[in-house]
Structure formats: C-alpha cells, structure tokens
Amino acid sequence: MALAHVLGVPRIGPQRELKFAQEAYWRDEIDEAALKAVASGIRQANWQRQHAAGLDVVAVGDFAFYDQMLNHVALLGCAPPRFGFGQHINLSQYFQLARGNADCHAMEMTKWFDTNYHYLVPEFKPDTQFSLDKNWLFDEVGEAQVAGFNAKPVLIGPLSFLWLGKEKTADFNRLDLLGRLLPVYAQILLRLKAQGVEWVQIDEPILALDLPVEWRTAFERAYHALNSASIKLLLASYFGPLRENLLVAMKLPVAGVHVDCVRGGDELSQVIDWLPATKVLSVGVIDGRNIWKTDLAAVLDRFDGLHQRLADRLWIAPSCSLLHVPVSLAGEARLDGELKNWLAYADEKIAALATLKTAFNSGRQAVAAELDDNVQALASRRASTRVHDAAVGARLAALSSVHDVRNNGFAVRQTAQRARFKLPSFPTTTIGSFPQTTEIRSARARFKQGELSELDYAAAMKREIAHAVNKQETLGIDVLVHGEAERNDMVEYFGEQLAGYAFSQNGWVQSYGSRCVKPPIIYGDVSRPHAMTVGWTAYAQSLTSKPMKGMLTGPVTMLQWSFVRDDQPRSQTALQIALAIRDEVVDLESAGIGIIQIDEPAYREGLPLRKTDWPAYLDWASRAFRISASGVADATQIHTHMCYSEFNDILPAIAAMDADVITIETSRSDMELLRGFGDFNYPNEIGPGVYDIHSPRVPSADDMTRLLEKAAGVLPAYNLWVNPDCGLKTRNWPETEAALGNMVAAARVLREAYRVSSEV
Numbered sequence: 228m229a230l231a232h233v234l235g236v237p238r239i240g241p242q243r244e245l246k247f248a249q250e251a252y253w254r255d256e257i258d259e260a261a262l263k264a265v266a267s268g269i270r271q272a273n274w275q276r277q278h279a280a281g282l283d284v285v286a287v288g289d290f291a292f293y294d295q296m297l298n299h300v301a302l303l304g305c306a307p308p309r310f311g312f313g314q315h316i317n318l319s320q321y322f323q324l325a326r327g328n329a330d331c332h333a334m335e336m337t338k339w340f341d342t343n344y345h346y347l348v349p350e351f352k353p354d355t356q357f358s359l360d361k362n363w364l365f366d367e368v369g370e371a372q373v374a375g376f377n378a379k380p381v382l383i384g385p386l387s388f389l390w391l392g393k394e395k396t397a398d399f400n401r402l403d404l405l406g407r408l409l410p411v412y413a414q415i416l417l418r419l420k421a422q423g424v425e426w427v428q429i430d431e432p433i434l435a436l437d438l439p440v441e442w443r444t445a446f447e448r449a450y451h452a453l454n455s456a457s458i459k460l461l462l463a464s465y466f467g468p469l470r471e472n473l474l475v476a477m478k479l480p481v482a483g484v485h486v487d488c489v490r491g492g493d494e495l496s497q498v499i500d501w502l503p504a505t506k507v508l509s510v511g512v513i514d515g516r517n518i519w520k521t522d523l524a525a526v527l528d529r530f531d532g533l534h535q536r537l538a539d540r541l542w543i544a545p546s547c548s549l550l551h552v553p554v555s556l557a558g559e560a561r562l563d564g565e566l567k568n569w570l571a572y573a574d575e576k577i578a579a580l581a582t583l584k585t586a587f588n589s590g591r592q593a594v595a596a597e598l599d600d601n602v603q604a605l606a607s608r609r610a611s612t613r614v615h616d617a618a619v620g621a622r623l624a625a626l627s628s629v630h631d632v633r634n635n636g637f638a639v640r641q642t643a644q645r646a647r648f649k650l651p652s653f654p655t656t657t658i659g660s661f662p663q664t665t666e667i668r669s670a671r672a673r674f675k676q677g678e679l680s681e682l683d684y685a686a687a688m689k690r691e692i693a694h695a696v697n698k699q700e701t702l703g704i705d706v707l708v709h710g711e712a713e714r715n716d717m718v719e720y721f722g723e724q725l726a727g728y729a730f731s732q733n734g735w736v737q738s739y740g741s742r743c744v745k746p747p748i749i750y751g752d753v754s755r756p757h758a759m760t761v762g763w764t765a766y767a768q769s770l771t772s773k774p775m776k777g778m779l780t781g782p783v784t785m786l787q788w789s790f791v792r793d794d795q796p797r798s799q800t801a802l803q804i805a806l807a808i809r810d811e812v813v814d815l816e817s818a819g820i821g822i823i824q825i826d827e828p829a830y831r832e833g834l835p836l837r838k839t840d841w842p843a844y845l846d847w848a849s850r851a852f853r854i855s856a857s858g859v860a861d862a863t864q865i866h867t868h869m870c871y872s873e874f875n876d877i878l879p880a881i882a883a884m885d886a887d888v889i890t891i892e893t894s895r896s897d898m899e900l901l902r903g904f905g906d907f908n909y910p911n912e913i914g915p916g917v918y919d920i921h922s923p924r925v926p927s928a929d930d931m932t933r934l935l936e937k938a939a940g941v942l943p944a945y946n947l948w949v950n951p952d953c954g955l956k957t958r959n960w961p962e963t964e965a966a967l968g969n970m971v972a973a974a975r976v977l978r979e980a981y982r983v984s985s986e987v
C-alpha cells in the first residue's frame with residue numbers, strides 16, 4: 228500500500244482570510260483572539276481537506292502567522308537580542324521582528340531559494356543561544372490530534388536553518404552554532420514523541436544547493452545527534468536534484484527521505500540504488516511549483532514497479548510544499564472552462580494525489596473516471612490552437628545570429644546617440660513610474676468596473692501624463708518618462724495585452740507576511756497582437772521637446788514573475804516574449820521615440836540554484852534581452868534597469884545584454900556595489916541610483932553629490948547618468964519633487980566640477 232502526504236499547504240486561506248485578519252490586527256481593529264480564531268479555522272480546513280482526500284497524515288506546523296523561518300526563530304528562542312525581547316516572545320513581538328518597530332529595524336527578508344516567497348533571515352552571532360521556546364508547534368499538533376487527525380509535524384532542519392541565516396559579526400562561521408542548536412532540536416523531537424507523534428518531516432532544502440564540504444559533512448553528525456530522540460524522521464529535500472549531496476542524504480540515520488522527482492527526476496535510479504532496505508521513500512511526483520495538471524498515467528507507469536518493490540515504504544507527494552501555488556480552482560469563477568480544465572491549484576493537486584494513491588493500491592480501474600478525465604484534459608491542452616501558434620513557431624525557427632546583435636558596437640552607437648540627443652554630461656533621468664496617487668488608482672478601478680468610459684479614462688491618464696511631464700520639465704530633468712500612470716503592475720500590464728497570457732481571478736500566492744501576488748499564467752505561444760505602449764508614449768513625447776523614454780518590461784522579468792508553461796523549456800518561452808517586446812521596441816522607434824528602457828529587475832533572480840547551471844541560463848537570458856533590444860538603429864538608445872543588490876557575480880552576463888545604458892540600485896550600499904562594475908571595466912553607460920526610493924526621506928543635494936563623486940571615482944565620469952534607485956510609484960509628489968530637485972542640483976555640481984577639471 229502506497230501512502231500519500233503533502234509537505235505543506237498554502238496558509239493564506241481560500242479568500243486570503245489570513246491577510247485580512249493580519250492587517251486588521253495590525254490596525255488594532257481586531258484583537259489577538261480574533262486573529263488566532265481565523266488562523267485556527269484555516270488550519271482545521273487544511274487538515275480536513277487532506278484527511279478527506281484520504282492522505283495518511285496531515286502536515287502540521289506549515290502554518291505561520293508571518294513566515295515559517297520566523298516561526299523557527301521563535302521556536303528555537305533565538306530572536307535577535309537587539310530587539311531586547313528576551314525569552315518567550317509574544318505574538319506582538321513576533322510581528323515586530325517581521326515588521327520592525329520604532330527602535331529596531333525589521334529582520335532582513337530574502338527570497339526562499341528560487342521561489343517568489345520571501346523569508347525572514349535569522350541573525351547569528353558567536354554568542355547566539357538557543358532554547359526551546361514558543362509552544363505554537365506543540366499546540367498545533369495537539370489541536371490536530373484532538374480533531375482526530377494523524378499529525379505529521381513539519382520542521383526546517385538544523386542545517387538549513389543555520390544556512391539560511393546570516394552572520395552578524397565578522398570572523399565567525401554560523402556552522403559553529405550547530406553544537407548548541409542540536410540539543411534544542413532533540414528536545415523538540417522528544418516533546419513531539421511524548422505527544423504521540425509517529426513521523427516528523429524535517430526539511431533540508433539546502434541539499435539542493437552547492438554546499439561547502441564542511442556543511443555537507445555536518446549532516447551526518449547532526450542527524451546522528453537527532454537520532455537519539457528515536458522518533459521517525461522523514462528528511463525532505465526539494466527544489467532540485469541532490470547531485471553530490473545524494474549519498475550524504477541517503478546514508479543519514481533517518482527513517483525516510485523525500486526527493487523532488489519533478490526537478491530531480493533524473494536521479495531517481497540512483498536514489499533507489501542507495502535506498503537502505505528499511506527506509507521509506509517519499510517521491511515528489513506532482514509539481515508543487517506550478518499550476519498545471521499532472522500526467523497521472525505517466526506517474527503510474529513510472530512508479531508501478533517501484534511500488535511493487537517498496538509497497539508501504541513508497542509514499543507519494545507533491546514535489547515540495549504547496550505554499551507556492553494558489554489555494555483552489557473553486558475560487559476561479561471567471562476563468563474560461565477550457566483553460567481551467569488544464570489547471571490544478573493546491574486543492575486539485577491534493578485530489579490528484581488521492582487518485583494516484585487509489586490507483587496504486589486498488590488498481591487503475593478503481594479511479595477509471597478520474598484517470599480518464601485527466602487524459603482528456605491533457606489531450607485538450609496538447610492539441611489546443613490557443614496553445615500553439617504556427618506563426619510564432621515559424622518566427623522562432625527563423626531567428627538567426629543577426630537578430631540578437633545591434634548593427635554596430637557600443638562605441639559607434641554612443642557617438643551616434645551623443646550627436647542625436649546632445650545631453651549634458653551627468654544626464655538626469657528617472658526609472659519610469661511616478662507616484663500612483665489615489666486618484667489614479669480609483670480611475671483605474673472605476674474603468675475596470677465599467678463606471679468610467681474608455682474615453683474618460685484615457686483623458687484622466689493623459690492629464691496624469693501631462694502633469695508628470697510638466698513637473699519633470701520644471702525640475703530640469705534631461706530624459707523624461709511618461710510616468711506609467713496607466714499601469715497597475717509592470718508584468719500584468721503587458722501580459723494583459725499579449726496573446727498566450729491568462730489572468731486568474733483568485734490565484735493568490737503568499738509573497739511575504741500579508742503580501743500576496745497573483746502571477747499571470749503563460750499558457751500558450753506568446754505574441755503581440757497590437758502595440759501596447761506607443762499611444763501613451765507618443766502622447767507624452769508630443770508635450771515636450773526633451774527626449775521621452777519609452778518604458779517596457781523585459782522578457783526575463785515577464786517570465787520570472789509568471790506561472791510558465793511546463794510543455795516547453797523556459798528559454799523557449801523567453802524567446803517568444805522577447806520577440807513580442809522587440810515588436811514594441813521597433814514600433815516605439817518608428818513613432819519617434821529615441822530612448823527605450825527595457826526593465827529587467829528579475830534578471831538575477833532567474834539564476835538556477837546550482838552554479839554549474841548558471842552559464843546556460845545567463846546565455847539564453849542575455850540573448851532574450853538582446854533579441855528584444857536589437858531591432859533598432861544605432862542612434863536609438865536602449866536602457867535597462869535592475870534593482871537587486873548583487874550584480875558582481877554576473878557582470879559578464881550584464882555586459883552581454885549590451886544595453887547602451889543600465890540604471891541600477893546602489894545608494895543603500897553607498898555605491899559599494901559599483902566597485903564591481905569599475906573593476907570589471909564595464910564598457911557601456913551606467914546610472915547608479917543616487918537615492919533610495921523605498922524611504923520617504925528626502926536626500927539632500929550634498930548627499931547625492933557625495934555619492935556621485937564616489938561613483939566618478941570608480942567609473943569614467945563621461946559614462947555616468949544620474950537617477951534614483953528605482954521607480955517612484957510608491958512615493959508621493961511632494962517627496963518626489965523635493966528629492967528630484969536635489970538630484971538635479973547634484974548633477975549640476977558634478978557637471979561644473981568635471982568641466983573645470985577637464986579644462987585644467
């Protein structure tokens with residue numbers, strides 16, 4: 228008998244109940260008891276769902292009021308001492324760790340592996356102590372047991388917990404804390420055992436990463452120490468193959484292992500070879516990272532033999548926690564039936580798991596109808612003309628090396644562009660968006676609701692554009708933008724106008740805390756039926772004699788922030804998007820727009836987890852960008868923008884994009900990030916962000932002058948631009964005007980200084 232389980236499920240609730248309760252609690256509109264009641268309701272419903280589907284255990288401890296890593300910080304009693312909370316933090320203090328308070332900035336947040344989920348980063352110092360604290364986990368286990376469920380607690384393992392944290396003092400290795408940490412994990416396991424728990428899932432997702440050898444070898448020591456609790460541990464790895472960590476993982480003294488057969492499927496035979504005769508093998512056969520139906524017959528064909536051999540030692544599961552997919556298709560009333568039939572959110576994945584379990588244990592005929600529906604759905608998707616567009620295929624096939632290079636090298640283009648635009652040295656610009664005021668948001672909402680006519684909406688947006696243009700002229704900015712008033716979101720705005728994209732109504736996924744995102748779904752070949760931005764941009768250009776910069780989202784970012792097809796490689800989808808963007812770039816150029824920015828803020832986050840996979844990714848990612856950008860004349864200037872803090876390890880790939888100008892976020896690092904560009908001799912023009920748009924603080928002209936002088940110390944002054952770190956949509960107009968006024972003043976100081984020095 229194969230067993231079935233999940234590694235975790237979404238915790239936001241089918242209608243984002245958790246988000247609304249959290250936010251109401253933060254605004255003091257509901258008390259702690261009311262928030263906890265919502266949380267408990269979500270947990271009960273989640274367990275009930277798993278139980279009703281016939282899963283053998285329910286996941287407990289996958290719930291968090293904010294974040295699962297923060298839960299572990301609370302559980303292990305290692306809240307950063309800078310908050311002064313001492314032992315036993317309460318819920319209010321838990322939220323202060325996540326969100327900061329008047330005296331302390333919040334704990335840092337960073338991306339959970341290669342997902343769009345963000346976790347809170349534990350802070351470690353040589354004197355960090357651990358002690359068993361928050362009772363939440365044990366309470367939740369009790370809650371599940373009282374309700375009659377077979378609880379399988381879920382923990383993040385000690386090595387992943389340490390790895391994902393950060394050292395807050397120099398000359399110290401957080402791995403040294405392992406000895407202090409393990410006794411607390413052992414205590415946790417003993418307590419769970421005392422509660423009558425049989426299995427504990429212990430997640431070590433870092434097994435899918437390149438690990439330094441001392442981390443890899445620490446696994447054996449750690450799991451021998453945890454073995455003393457003599458409770459059954461299911462060691463879970465996910466998000467990729469184990470590769471050189473495979474042997475270590477398979478030999479650990481645990482009762483079972485879970486492997487990701489979606490992303491690490493090639494390794495399955497090795498996993499089986501090394502599986503000791505007593506261990507349970509949990510196979511992640513349903514993609515926990517994507518929203519497509521699984522080919523159930525293929526899973527059955529692939530694992531029938533293994534099931535014969537392992538019997539009840541075979542467990543089936545999604546590849547990873549279902550945290551990364553939306554809750555239920557039941558919330559999608561407006562999605563068209565054909566497309567909806569191709570999809571599976573968390574609830575549907577649990578149902579598919581139940582079907583697989585029955586098929587393994589009672590034969591396929593026991594679920595013949597379900598299997599048949601699955602065959603029909605997959606066949607409809609494979610054959611759909613909505614998915615396959617021959618024209619897109621032909622265009623892709625015709626791509627040659629002339630399509631991903633500009634006509635001439637940068638030096639020639641720079642000369643042509645300087646002759647055309649005659650910009651001053653240290654030219655000033657912004658990253659694209661201007662404040663999204665309540666009037667703009669309400670106009671867009673009313674337009675979507677049908678309360679505002681298309682004509683009135685267009686008129687309102689034009690007024691905003693005119694306002695932004697006017698402000699920029701008054702401020703003395705050199706290269707203007709239209710302000711992006713008409714855009715709700717930089718991916719959605721384009722996705723809605725491209726063929727091959729769909730938008731769900733309720734496909735929310737937690738990004739961090741109470742923040743959820745609704746990624747678009749790329750289901751078919753992507754193409755651009757009509758121009759997307761030309762009207763607004765040309766209108767903006769008509770209002771000024773200064774150059775107006777067109778503003779587009781790049782192919783990698785469009786891909787990265789969407790649910791993508793699983794029936795072709797990501798690189799293929801990226802190329803399709805690149806061609807659609809290329810069409811828009813060419814149309815903008817024809818409409819007289821001489822400067823076009825193609826944003827790629829997600830360029831770096833697309834990097835694979837393993838370094839050996841980086842070159843292949845960077846190769847297609849930079850090619851996709853070049854395809855989107857290279858259809859224009861030498862005198863048309865292409866900008867790009869990135870705002871993720873580390874660039875130094877991918878500088879050659881950034882240079883390979885061959886944008887004429889790149890603007891990047893640097894002010895928070897005091898220009899230190901720029902040093903890498905300097906050392907690399909970055910050849911093209913560059914605009915290091917001179918002020919942090921995430922803060923309401925208005926930087927002084929002196930602040931920005933100092934940063935620019937620092938930048939001019941590392942890079943040739945004649946290649947420097949002056950701009951903020953990122954778009955200004957979250958700021959208000961008074962802050963924006965004051966800051967940009969100071970920014971223009973700083974640029975003038977630099978012009979003067981460098982004119983004088985070049986005359987000398």
Ligand code: GLN
Binds near residue numbers: 659828
């Ligand atoms: N052009 C976008 C804006 O200004 C860029 C946003 C981003 O980098 N994330 O808002």
Ligand code: ZN
Binds near residue numbers: 658868869952953954
């Ligand atoms: Zn940005």
